[in-house]
Amino acid sequence: MVMNGPKVFRWVLDVELLWPTPPDGTNGLQPSAREATARWASGKESQYALSLLTPGEQAKVLRFYRPSDAKLSLASCLLKHRAIATTCEVPWSESTIGEDSNRKPCYKPSNPEGKTLEFNVSHHGTLVVLVGCSGGDVRLGVDIVxxxxxxxxxxxxxxxxxxxxxxxxxxxxxxxxxxxxxxxxxxxxxxxxxxxxxxxxxxxxxxxxxxxxxxxxxxxxxxxxxxxxxxxxxxxxxxxxxxxxxxxxxxxxxxxxxxxxxxxxxxxxxxxxxxxxxxxxxxxxxxxSHIGAQFSSFKELDLEKDVYP
CATH class of the missing domain: 3.90.470.20 (4'-phosphopantetheinyl transferase domain)
Known part of the structure; x- marks a missing residue:
């Protein structure tokens, strides 16, 4: 197969050690899942990461009962913003995540002449994966199990x-x-x-x-x-x-x-x-959807160096 198609970048972020939950102050009592996520969100590192999201995205992350699920949702949002900001050359504040008619996450630039991005995200276990490609001439899908x-x-x-x-x-x-x-x-x-x-x-x-x-x-x-x-x-x-x-x-x-x-x-x-x-x-x-797409090797990201603005 001749690889002369669009260049597809592929990222992986492991959230296992990211955004730790602050020490438990419940005197040994087992908190509910909802309380555990709220306590996790109160941590300094979690608060900073959440501050990079829109209010609607923050609410979506905090709807999860378990901190492990909230971390995956948070990482997914951050990777989408990073992919949009980097590929489309827009400020983080303008890296707006939208949805298409099938509710698939997408980016629609406010400027009709602006650069576009096709991307897809998946997460499972402690890993979040994003694949992306500049332009709208290809459709991408990714899944991790x-x-x-x-x-x-x-x-x-x-x-x-x-x-x-x-x-x-x-x-x-x-x-x-x-x-x-x-x-x-x-x-x-x-x-x-x-x-x-x-x-x-x-x-x-x-x-x-x-x-x-x-x-x-x-x-x-x-x-x-x-x-x-x-x-x-x-x-x-x-x-x-x-x-x-x-x-x-x-x-x-x-x-x-x-x-x-x-x-x-x-x-x-x-x-x-x-x-x-x-x-x-x-x-x-x-x-x-493009035969000959050039899939990059998966890049394992560092949160501080590769993701945060």
Missing amino acids: RMNWDKDYATVMKEGFQSWARTYESVFSDREVQDIAHYEAPEHDDVQDTIRAKLRHFYAHWCLKEAYVKMTGEALLAPWLKDVEFRNVQVPLPTSLVVDGAPEVNLWGQTCTDVEIWAHGNRVTDVQLEIQAFRDDYMIATAS
Whole structure:
């Protein structure tokens, strides 16, 4: 594939250690989730970050019950503002985040001659991912998933993998459900490793479909969801499974690009789609409506240096 299309930048921000909650002053009593988020928002670092958002965005962040969810929402807003301000060369105060007709976040410059930006954001676990591209000639979608090993493994062992897979029949086509339910994982000595391989295959399906759907601007409730299916889904391996030595030196694993997209029985050939492993439990899928888009490597951002104005 000749990469002569638009340049797509890709950012990752880990919020795990950002905006800590101030010490608990409740004399050991367990606060409610709402109280925990309010206490988190009272911290000096949280207050500064929140001050960079509009009142409406602040309210949206503070509607979350758990501080962990509020942090992801806060980071998502900050990355959108940074992407708009940097790419479109406008002051932070003018990096207004809007919504299109499908309620997909977008940027509409107040000046008709101003630069535009196509972007999409996803978050899961402690990571927030943003992909973006200058101009409006391409549509982008991104999704990140974090495997919930303990919860999923317990459910699979109780119900059986095929039964567990069929709980997602509303999202996947009949063929996809069969592919997931009957996936033959590479042989492992440990049954847990076999189940993990099957779960990674499921999450790869989920991540790819979500990225594609987000690219179109519609949600997983799209009426045509089951009519779009992914075939030849390859599962990107984390670095720890493909290299010897110290995988912590490079946390990015394999990238897979050979997935086939089919819609209403016809092969879709005008979408570029890839999925990459990160750490041992994350996968990130990127979708572009432009074949030949130049996907950058993912850049892990530093809040102070790369995000704050």
